[in-house]
Amino acid sequence: MDNLSLHERHDVYLRRYDNEFALQVLAAILFLVVLMLTGLLGNTLVFYVYAFKFKHSTTRCYILALAVFDLISCVISIPVEITDMRFNYTFGQYGFCKIMRVFVTFSSMSSGAVLVAVAVDRYKKICRPFKGQTTPFVAKVAIMICSLASFILSLPAAILYGSRTVPTDDVNVNGSDCSTADEYIKTPYPLIYNSVQFFVFISSTLSLVVLYSLIWRQVVRQQTFRRSFSAEPNRKRPLKIVVTQRDQTSETNNTSDDFLSSSTEADANKASKDTKSPRNSRTAIELTVNPKLEEGGCCSATTSKSAKLSAGTKSKGPHNMTKSSSTSSPRQKGQKTTFMLFLITLVFVLSFLPHLGLMATRAANKHVFDDLRGTAMTAYNLFLRSYFINSASNPIIYSFCNEHFRRELYRLWRKLKCRV
Template sequence: MSDDNNVSYLDRTTTSGNVTTTTINADEYLQSLNDEFALTILPTIVFLAAILVVGFVGNIIVCYIYLAKFKVSTTRCFVVTLALVDLLTCCIAIPGDVFDLRENYTFRNVALCKVLSFCNSFSTMASGAVLIAIATDRYMKICKPLAKQMSITSAKVAVGLSCVTSVFVSWPNFILYGARTVLTEYPDINGTDCSTDDRFIGTIYPLLYNGFQFLLFIISVFVIIVLYLHIWRTVLKHVGLKEKKTELTSNKYIQQRVRILLANVSSTSGSEMTPSAGKELEVSKDGTRTISTRLGEPITDSVTNECDSKTQTSKAKRRTVKRSKSKREQKARRTTFMLFLITLVFVLSFLPHLGLMAARGIHKVMFDSLSPGATAAYNFFLRSYFINSASNPIIYGFCNLRFRMECKALFVQVFHTRRT
């Protein structure tokens, strides 16, 4: 090896009995491996770039609209926190991962590797912790409406605890991650990658840490599933009771009208026209009520108009209160469904990543010799959890009518300002 970091290798080809010596530049060779690997996983890089753009723009819009247009609430607190965490992912974790993929053989900045690993873990843990807080808040609102609800202060405390817990869980990345040696076909030329540090290769510490993270994920998913199952059961029960109550109310109203009509007829027609004397009540489909005697003389329902006028005001008030309550309940259910979708996407986006991590932990050499197509698929699905960083704004747009309206108004304002 010469002083200019060039390495000499013998390419043993026989030419007139001579041996040809070929000199290879190590940096150029590693860079060629970088280029070849980047071309192989180009779909993954394009995927990450799309997630970055959509997530960055979408989460900025979410922060602006929820902070400027929505009133203070626990839901706003949680939604804005998720958007900020996703922005952290889009601004640091995803660009860092793209840089790591592009420099797969020449990643030598150990400090940057540790920071990127920490940010990636922190954003994931923080999102999961906030989703547990969201599920708890939804559970209290839907299943325990008469109990003490989570206040704005409590929501902020929950967010703070989520961040502190995430920092506590993620700090081992500063120790475990660093420069990992990557072997090449030339024994004297080795690359470096951002992964588990060489000092911990073959030790139990990475396995313990990854197992601890996996256990946290399983516990979190279990808690979220239990809470949303209770919410779902309560909503179904409430809908069933509401339908039954509506039916009973309708039947009760008809019975009350029958009694009023018969009582009024008895008071105006004398003792010979008692209900037992043969009155027959006819209730038509359009609500018109007529009482006929056996003599065939109809008696209209005009006597009950006074009773209707007295109760009209109170019934209107009750209908207004019920309508307002129904709107609040529908809004709460729509919000719960939206937040449930966010949680579902979060969980599903992690399944491919966790499956590959578990397979790699069980069979350590399974992914060492993959074909180019398998390498591309492996790196793509290994980063499936980044979908969560761009999906939330899309879910808000589909599930929240007011958010869509505010987005349209914002776009109109921006384009109008640019034209003028």
Template sequence: MASSSPVIFSDTTHFGVDNTTAEVTSSLNISDEEKNRYLSHLDDSMFPLMIPAVIYLAILMVLGIFGNILVLIVYIKKFKPSPTRVFVVCLAVFDLMTCVISIPGEILSMRYSHTFDYPTVCKMIRFNSTFSVVSSGLTLIAVAIDRYRKICRPLNKQITIRVARIMVGIAVSVSLVLTIPTVIVYGRKTVETDKEEITGFECSFDDGWRGTLFPVVYIGVLFLMFVGSLSVLVVMYILIGRTVFKHRRFKFRPAKDKKHHSSNYTTETSFKDGTENVIAFSNISSPTAPCNVSNSDNGTLGLDGSSETGCTCLNDTSAQPKTRKEDKSSNSVRSIRNNAAKPNEKSRPRALKTTLMLFIITAVFIISFLPHLILLITRFIKSDFLDSLQGAGFMLYNVFLRSFFIQSAVNCIVYSLCNERFRSEWRKLLVSCYR
């Protein structure tokens, strides 16, 4: 008859976790209770190494839930309908999903690193994480396209609210298609321990896919998609930055200067009642004819208005000989042109703040993924990388492996720093709540 006397194991795991206090029967007939007790001990022993990552995620979760709810309330209630508002609201929804579902699930999986035997919960966590990230990335591409058309092609037809919603719908649909495989490949993965007789479980690729290429192919597709999206974003914002740089270097010339006439249009941005309007000036003939680029729906552009533009010239050179009234109108047009030709020191920075804000959000999204990707690539190339980590190294690994959660929490901070109106509105909202 096999012995069932308990034995005290006194050794250390490859992560530097002491197992001295664990008692397991030295027999092949180990009871489930003894297995669960040993695995629970491993959970408790491993958790101190996870505490920095847990604290980091808990801070992001609280900040993200509070901040994204604030973004939704302020932008929906206080800002006028516009393509930018559509994008910002959708990004806030994706980030809120991450903070409410994915981050708590990630903390749960770290706390029960050897006893996470909940395949359905694992599938839900991984699905939500992947869906939120992919949807945010595709939405940021739509944002880049919108800013490119506004900055680099101001006289062309702009993205309307309806088109912005369609673009977000396409982003969500593509994300769903790419995310559905997570429900298939993720689940319960067997985790080996220092005792051959005992194995635990973690939330990762399901054991059913062990030895197959499908998980590797799936991760490769997501990686290639990230690289492709990154390339598109970089190219778009380089073009935007070049246009902004040229615009800032442009100096308006007096109307009497006839040496430099061009058929090109230059643009000047003006603001009225918090909305952004673009005025295009043509140097085809003298005097210059200003064209008001306005929306066919509500005549606004940018953060607080829609973007579909038309160009209405205020001075028609093909008209009949001028009457006295036309002379007065011409004088008023010249006055408008001369006033607009003087750069407004306040309007230019305000016109670029929306683009700067969305660019920073895109940059944060990209940068937050770099540590995560670097660690995944390192772990793939060096198979013993994880086994070589101990103590502080293992703590830092768990923090940086989850670096991509940063973008779900800091967007609200970016809005506050770059958008004075948003900052003012959420302050008013908080003051009203305390009263």
């Protein structure tokens, strides 16, 4: 020991502190190791199955993007955090500390941004099914925009983060942690950056809550309507018939055993050929479904100059309407997919709350966590990295919610088993 240089003595002294700290936070390190291995295996399987076994769609694009960001977390971000806890007193002295913080911030923010795009896509599919929908190309563009915006917002981490001095019992020896750099720790910039991140998180969370609330309301309305319709199939349902003639408009009520579907217009056009006459060439009939039924998932149909009525005559009976199949397999699959994506979003938001809470507290009081020891130190380091739960949980959610995904995993397992 006496033959060691001053620099080597410092290294030996700090390594002892590294070992002591690592023992204190061993539970947090092991937890991150489990998340890393689970997420690495799970997201690799997700990427393989969705890339090669699923048809091209917007949902496939978004899930592949989430799998890539989660893999970045499992391959780069989590190992960096484990190394930071293992060498808490020496890791900050290495130059790649800044670059690693950018990767950690980028992967997390990109996942959140893509989940907002997913919520918008599900809202359009469930609540606006007859308007323009997101195509796979538009989904890829949205993913690129989310990635670029997240990268730009992550760049300040390369400046603000770096070597932070960690005191030891020896006043002549200080450690170096990879955290907010010493030159910025007493400036308002870390607080501003954390405030921007917190604002982005709150804005995204509120957007997700609003969108999924609207989706949930629409799904409940559709289910309520389908139950009421199947329970009383012979109940008369009012249709509003507006007869427009050359010089007057009269409004009457009629009833029909069925409700309008997408084939109504074609049926009305066919009927108009049989009843067409020069007398009533300017007479039109407009059929609309009761607004309550329309909210329940039925689309209203309007036939203009398609179902002709003879002037001065009455309709002999209700028109033949084709019943739409409101309960269909694609609809059920769409609702299951929506529920799966909602669970992914919920886990993402909940996993970020402990981290943001600690960051906000530390930004308000920079030294509030400096004197933690034992279990408190372990809990602090665990909750500070709580957002990594999201990277490992997504494949588990896919397995529980997607039967096709489970089936492909089982086939893959059988192939591997047969080869062995």
